[in-house]
Amino acid sequence: MSVEAPSNLIDVSSSSQFQSLLSSDLNRVSVLYFWASWAEPCKAMSAVVREIAAKYPALMVLEVERQQDMADIAETFGIEAVPTFILLRGHTLLSRIDGADAQALTKAVAQHAPSKSAPAALSKTDRQPAPASNTTSSGMDVDGQEVEEEESKEQLFARLQSLMSSAPVMLFMKGTPDVPRCGFSRTAVGILREKGVRFGSFDILADESVRSGLKELNEWPTFPQLVVNSEFVGGLDILKEMVTNGEFEDLMKEVEGKE
Amino acid sequence: MSRNVSSESAQAGPVETSIRQKLNDLFKPTALEISNDSSQHRHHTAMRAQGGGNGETHFSVMIVSEAFEQKRSMQRHRMIYSALADEFNDGLHALSINAKTPAEIVPQGNADMQ
Numbered sequence: 001m002s003v004e005a006p007s008n009l010i011d012v013s014s015s016s017q018f019q020s021l022l023s024s025d026l027n028r029v030s031v032l033y034f035w036a037s038w039a040e041p042c043k044a045m046s047a048v049v050r051e052i053a054a055k056y057p058a059l060m061v062l063e064v065e066r067q068q069d070m071a072d073i074a075e076t077f078g079i080e081a082v083p084t085f086i087l088l089r090g091h092t093l094l095s096r097i098d099g100a101d102a103q104a105l106t107k108a109v110a111q112h113a114p115s116k117s118a119p120a121a122l123s124k125t126d127r128q129p130a131p132a133s134n135t136t137s138s139g140m141d142v143d144g145q146e147v148e149e150e151e152s153k154e155q156l157f158a159r160l161q162s163l164m165s166s167a168p169v170m171l172f173m174k175g176t177p178d179v180p181r182c183g184f185s186r187t188a189v190g191i192l193r194e195k196g197v198r199f200g201s202f203d204i205l206a207d208e209s210v211r212s213g214l215k216e217l218n219e220w221p222t223f224p225q226l227v228v229n230s231e232f233v234g235g236l237d238i239l240k241e242m243v244t245n246g247e248f249e250d251l252m253k254e255v256e257g258k259e
Numbered sequence: 260m261s262r263n264v265s266s267e268s269a270q271a272g273p274v275e276t277s278i279r280q281k282l283n284d285l286f287k288p289t290a291l292e293i294s295n296d297s298s299q300h301r302h303h304t305a306m307r308a309q310g311g312g313n314g315e316t317h318f319s320v321m322i323v324s325e326a327f328e329q330k331r332s333m334q335r336h337r338m339i340y341s342a343l344a345d346e347f348n349d350g351l352h353a354l355s356i357n358a359k360t361p362a363e364i365v366p367q368g369n370a371d372m373q
Contacts, residue, residue, distance in 0.1 A: 183299075183300070184353060219337055219340070219341070220336075220337070220340065221340050221344070221347040221351075221354075222340075222347075222352075222353050222354065233333070234332065234333045234336065235336070236355075237332075237336065237355055237356050237357070238332050238333055238336065241332055242332075
């Protein structure tokens with residue numbers, strides 16, 4: 001195995017370089033790797049990242065070191081800790097992995113990256129990405145190995161149910177309660193906090209299959225989505241209405257009753 | 260005094276026009292107001308990545324219709340969402356909904372729709 005850094009592994013040195021690299025091909029899948037030399041887990045992950053770059057030459061892997069001049073890139077993506085990995089197609093967020101989770105990273109890359117033998121992508125579109133298919137979308141073989149199996153719909157729905165049950169009050173939102181990535185999600189968090197409700201949250205921007213799966217399962221095309229006692233309750237408008245007409249308080253009493 | 264005419268936003272784009280038509284057809288509302296909030300969301304990361312979106316990504320809808328009688332809020336929202344499924348697939352990103360029945364609107368001379 002060559003000791004040279006693969007040519008698709010780029011250490012980003014400026015915001016303008018970053019922007020132009022990303023904009024140069026809006027169909028290309030990239031991995032952004034936010035790291036810092038003082039963060040121990042990054043050492044192991046750097047090796048994983050290098051391997052991934054070598055294995056998927058069509059992928060663009062950008063290493064962004066957490067330091068002053070890279071601050072605005074980090075801020076755009078809401079990077080709070082390192083290592084953090086962002087998968088993009090062009091500018092569209094595909095997946096996000098917080099922390100040194102090599103397994104999650106390789107799985108996400110396998111799911112989205114074109115293999116060596118695949119033709120250069122594909123149709124160009126300005127639309128938002130279609131909801132992730134729950135049946136095998138690419139089934140491409142990489143190095144003779146099967147791409148990690150896509151979840152079946154049953155498996156996905158089972159995972160969604162367990163996510164919805166992971167706390168008595170669950171908010172599926174864009175971003176996190178401390179760093180919301182959307183005004184509606186921010187407002188929903190604000191209401192729950194103001195009411196003193198203890199709630200779990202899930203960042204649907206970090207998981208495309210949960211994002212599209214919940215839209216289907218709950219028959220609701222938008223986020224945030226509030227789930228109470230494992231049942232979907234509604235979005236922000238409904239939450240606001242329920243607070244106004246007292247239904248929310250009643251619902252919270254049911255929650256307390258179960259704890 | 261109920262408004263039978265839906266109010267038009269200046270220069271309604273294709274998405275807004277389609278939303279209005281579908282809601283009118285499906286719910287025969289006594290009042291329908293659609294407001295295009297997309298410009299308020301242009302700066303969001305997801306929208307920025309798309310160059311700000313197409314200007315028809317976020318809307319607010321206020322709709323009054325008998326079709327919502329006996330239906331809880333969540334059901335009303337679902338009825339509206341499913342009527343607009345195509346629009347959601349095509350780039351509609353978010354929809355704020357205020358759905359009432361005629362009986363729920365308190366008459367105050369000029370009905371207060373807020």
